Amino acid sequence: MRDMPDPVPELEPAAAELMLAVGQLSRRIRSESAPHALSLSQASVLARLERKTGLSTADLARAEAMKPQSMGKILVDLERAGLVERHPHPSDRRQFLYRLTRRGTQMRQRGSALSRSWMIDAIARLDVCDRKRLIESLPVIRLVAES
Amino acid sequence: MRDMPDPVPELEPAAAELMLAVGQLSRRIRSESAPHALSLSQASVLARLERKTGLSTADLARAEAMKPQSMGKILVDLERAGLVERHPHPSDRRQFLYRLTRRGTQMRQRGSALSRSWMIDAIARLDVCDRKRLIESLPVIRLVAES
DNA sequence: TATTGTTATACTCTATAACTATA
């Protein structure tokens, strides 16, 4: 007998805090980003193609929780920047499959570490416990994002 | 004698991961947000005014790492929605100080919990350890965002 | 009929530039 459907009410403040924290950090990231740096979405696509190559526009759009039209624009920009290349799907002539170019792989490796320097400094200034907390939470945040 | 200025190089992957995680979660939040829900910035301003009332446009802009013109628009929208009200500064006739209305306080309390329900569910599905990791990391993320 | 991708258009959020009023 469930009097209230109310599901784990004590998690509501945590969710609210998480939304605020993510909002503040993403604004801070944007305000610090260099003029021609990759956007968060572009970097996310490169990371995904490094983990699994040969994904289509629709695959990537689903994975990034974004419309195919929006992903299309991101991929056009990445291709023009020489970071990804596209090839026709072997059997389905509607699709194109994307993979990293050599330049895209290099970009993933040395990254645009420059535009993250402020964040590296901020993490370095944390005490050991907080740094541990932050690093351990990263896979959890992705779990929530992909849930 | 410092051969290399290189500051804690092993933190670079953590920073890269944090940027990707924040990017994915903020896109997920946007894609789940209800049509007329508050934006992350609007919610952040309400939270800040709850903690400390009587802040000006410039105060809030600095706190949220945003230009005063951008904050001005956010405050106009919040005022039109009846969530904040502004009053002239007692001595400086250039400034206006903002505070939550009753409706704004209510919005903070019950929040737009509706638009967070997917996130609450996602957190509820985490195992106990991951949930603990997530919750403990939230103040640390804000430290980084405000650093 | 459903899906992939494209093109055109519009909306949200934030930034830059130029201005007025006050300190």
Place this chain on the structure above:
DNA sequence: TATAGTTATAGAGTATAACAATA
């Protein structure tokens, strides 16, 4: 001269709508 706020304009990022090609 510096700061607070306003107005106008522009850019990035993503969405919706309408379409063609293929499955």
